[in-house]
Amino acid sequence: MNTLVIYTHPNHESLSYAFLQKVLQGSHENAKITEVQVLDLYEEQFDPVLVFNKNKRRRDMHKEPELAKYREQLLWADKIVFVYPIWWGRPPAMLLGYIDQMFASNFAYRDTGGLLPEGLLKGKTAVCVSTMKGPALYPLYWLNNAHKTLMRKALLQYVGIKNVKFFEFGSMEKKNGHQGEKLEKIYRYFKTVAQ
Template sequence: MNVLTIYTHPNHRSLSYAFLQKVILGSSENAHITEVQVLDLYEEGFDPVLVFNENKRRRDMHIDPKLEKYREQIRWADKIVFVYPIWWGRPPAMLLGYIDQMFASNFAYRDNGGLLPEGLLKGKSAVCISTMKGPALYPLYWLGNAHKILMRKALLQYVGIRKVKFFEFGSMESPKGRHEKKLNQVYQYFKAIAQ
């Protein structure tokens, strides 16, 4: 299994970065995982800004040569792991800009005239590891589960990725946040997964 981990946090001293390290460590100890690639969007200098004009059309985004190396990473991956904080009830704008450009028509999905498109990333799975300052139940009760609906239904299932696992950790700025327990949970998951 090939694992692509997309890390989206500007600080390598963050808790998100600690979770990234647990993904890497657990994966390195798992005989089912062949290789892990890490895409650090901030370190990469990924440009999240969409530009469409007379020279750059939205319908051609799936063949934009600037994005080919990122498309190749997605093609290569069996499992796509997203590691990010939740800010204002949703992933960072940097990650959303990546999603806007990478999960494009004729690469991630194809309109087929029906109610829903054909997902072109079938057979892949995804894991979302997110942290937030507020309590873990805040997104569920206060925001109507918007974060999970965005990632699972509006994005991943739309492009054909049906198997999605969430680690949504709350109260992460509290000394009672049980950081080590949660870091170990992610480590153990990646150490053990078989697909």
């Protein structure tokens, strides 16, 4: 199983970075995972800004040469892991900019003329590991589960990825936020996950 980890946080001393390290530690100890690649969007200096004009059209985004290596990563991966904080009830703008460009028509999905498109990334699985300052149930009760709806339904299922697992950790800025237990949970999951 090839695993692509997309990490989105500007600080390598953050709790998000500690979660990334646990994803990697567990993955490297899992015999089912053959190879792991990490895409650190900030370190990569990924440009999240969309540009469309008479020379650069949205319908051609799936052919942009500067995005070719990122398309290859997504095609290569059997499992796509997103590690990021939840800011203002949603992933960071950097990650959303990546999604805007990479999950493009004629690469991640194809319009069929019907209600829903054909997802072109079928057979892959995804895991979202996210942290937030507020309590764990805040997105569910206050935001109508907007984060999970965005990632699962509006993005991943739309492009054919049906198997999506969430680890949404709240109260992460509290001293008694059980950070160690949650880091261990991520390590154990990636050490044993079979698909």
